[in-house]
Amino acid sequence: MIAVVGLIIGIILGVAFNISFPAKLSPYISVAIFACIDSIFGAVKATLKKDFRADIFISGFFGNAFLAAFMVYLGDRLGIPVYIAALIVFGQRIFNNFAGIRRLLMDRIKVHH
Structure with missing residues (x-):
């Protein structure tokens, strides 16, 4: 739950403040964002x-x-x-975690019906 709240707060802050980074930092920022998203999806799955x-x-x-x-x-x-x-590795992990989350949610829905 803390991961979802943090994600929502981060999205709101990201939209509210127009922050820009130099193009030279783009690889660092993109990898850091993917790493954080991977951790959030892992937390939701856990x-x-x-x-x-x-x-x-x-x-x-x-x-x-x-x-x-x-x-x-x-x-x-x-x-x-x-x-x-x-980015490839984190992207794969994000999709794997998403698949796990989807399966867990589908199993919960199936049990309640």
Whole structure:
């Protein structure tokens, strides 16, 4: 539940304040956003499975974002577009978590009918 509230607050703040970043930071921001969305979807899935732990969520949320940004920085310094690989991996994890969430919700609906 805390993940959903945080997501809603983040969306509202993002829409309310027109924040722009330099184009040079785009790979970092995109990977960090994907890492955070991955953590949020993982938290929602864990909540539905009644296995949510706030410490795991918070450490994963910030840890994934910082690790991903560091990997992009390292790739940038080496001249390797690591952010593309990170986006692919996080994108796959987001879709897998979404599929798990969908299945859990469908199972709950099926049980109540």
